[in-house]
Amino acid sequence: MKPVDVADYAANAETTLAPDVLGYLNGGSGAEWTLRANAAAWDRIRLRPRVLVDASACDTRAELLGSALAAPIGVAPMAYHRLVHPEGELATVRAAGAAGALFVSSIFASTDLAEIAAAATGPLWMQLYWLRDRDALLDLVTRAEQAGYRALVLTVDAPRVARRSRDLRSGFTLPPDVRAVNLSSELMAAAHVAEVGVSAIERHSRERFDPTITWSDLAWLRARTRLPLVLKGILTGTDAIQAIDHGTDAIVVSNHGGRQLDGVPPTADTLAEVVDAVAGRLPVLVDGGIRSGRDVLKAIALGASAVLVGRPVLWGLAHSGTPGAEHILRLLREELEEALILTGHPTLATLDRTALG
Numbered sequence: 460m461k462p463v464d465v466a467d468y469a470a471n472a473e474t475t476l477a478p479d480v481l482g483y484l485n486g487g488s489g490a491e492w493t494l495r496a497n498a499a500a501w502d503r504i505r506l507r508p509r510v511l512v513d514a515s516a517c518d519t520r521a522e523l524l525g526s527a528l529a530a531p532i533g534v535a536p537m538a539y540h541r542l543v544h545p546e547g548e549l550a551t552v553r554a555a556g557a558a559g560a561l562f563v564s565s566i567f568a569s570t571d572l573a574e575i576a577a578a579a580t581g582p583l584w585m586q587l588y589w590l591r592d593r594d595a596l597l598d599l600v601t602r603a604e605q606a607g608y609r610a611l612v613l614t615v616d617a618p619r620v621a622r623r624s625r626d627l628r629s630g631f632t633l634p635p636d637v638r639a640v641n642l643s644s645e646l647m648a649a650a651h652v653a654e655v656g657v658s659a660i661e662r663h664s665r666e667r668f669d670p671t672i673t674w675s676d677l678a679w680l681r682a683r684t685r686l687p688l689v690l691k692g693i694l695t696g697t698d699a700i701q702a703i704d705h706g707t708d709a710i711v712v713s714n715h716g717g718r719q720l721d722g723v724p725p726t727a728d729t730l731a732e733v734v735d736a737v738a739g740r741l742p743v744l745v746d747g748g749i750r751s752g753r754d755v756l757k758a759i760a761l762g763a764s765a766v767l768v769g770r771p772v773l774w775g776l777a778h779s780g781t782p783g784a785e786h787i788l789r790l791l792r793e794e795l796e797e798a799l800i801l802t803g804h805p806t807l808a809t810l811d812r813t814a815l816g
């Protein structure tokens with residue numbers, strides 16, 4: 460049966476992926492409270508439709524940091540796409556381009572960053588974790604800049620990878636043929652060492668991520684790139700203002716899809732606080748638990764400029780490569796269009812919190 464919504468793709472992934480890969484993809488940290496709360500919080504928000512509005516012309520197009528998108532939707536940075544499909548990031552970046560979506564590559568992409576850029580037909584950003592090895596970090600930034608990536612996304616909620624029970628139980632380790640090829644094999648070695656009861660990626664992060672960085676270190680990165688800087692993992696108005704004060708170009712309200720600090724609120728509940736603190740001074744993106752175009756509408760109505768979508772894109776990739784991932788992104792855009800028409804807000808520009816009940 461051809462999948463018709465995101466839930467169908469999720470169900471397919473459950474039955475087709477190897478248990479340890481499924482656990483790494485779908486799992487969260489701690490007791491997975493935040494993971495569950497993310498999707499549930501979007502579900503809880505009700506829509507408040509206006510009727511007898513001319514809905515003949517609906518427009519989902521958006522602009523983000525100077526790039527045009529078919530809808531305010533992007534692919535969240537996720538490590539190792541080749542875990543779920545042999546074409547990996549090449550398949551997903553092609554899908555994003557075909558669907559008019561933003562693509563954010565992970566620093567731990569399993570495909571060469573220049574090959575990803577060559578396959579991209581839409582805007583492309585590069586995500587970074589701050590590595591202790593600043594030369595390696597800088598080298599990656601320089602290569603991303605040269606390859607045509609248009610922004611850097613620094614993930615700030617992960618001085619180390621959190622304990623994720625599913626990975627600890629499976630002793631999750633990267634297979635030898637799925638590697639973070641944009642970093643040296645020496646730098647990535649610990650992510651490939653199997654040990655019962657240990658998550659190799661958690662252990663690797665303790666060895667290689669720099670937990671000492673603070674707001675003042677952002678100037679170092681700023682001074683070495685001309686690309687806009689996006690901070691991903693902001694959850695409070697206070698930190699959003701810090702981000703503005705430190706010259707950030709955009710922020711992503713994110714709890715890492717419930718994979719970092721368990722117990723933090725779902726992003727649907729945090730977004731308004733951040734949007735209100737920012738007061739239009741920079742674009743605010745949001746991710747975590749977005750599973751339909753209605754969820755996208757809710758995020759935009761709350762004041763987000765765009766959403767990032769994580770697991771659903773990899774469920775689509777696991778299903779059928781580019782066509783599956785592209786279908787996920789097109790579905791979300793089409794469901795957004797339908798929701799705009801049916802709520803009586805046919806354009807994104809007229810959408811605000813009055814559309815929410």
Ligand SMILES: Cc1cc2nc3c(=O)[nH]c(=O)nc-3n(C[C@H](O)[C@H](O)[C@H](O)COP(=O)(O)O)c2cc1C
Nearest residue numbers: 535536537538565614715716746747748768769770
């Ligand atoms: C398998 C997987 C790998 C991820 N890898 C990264 C990563 O390398 N860098 C990062 O900033 N976030 C990473 N994330 C978090 C996503 O960027 C995003 O915040 C989250 O998945 C959004 O939630 P959703 O999956 O519910 O849509 C990853 C998420 C998943 C599911």
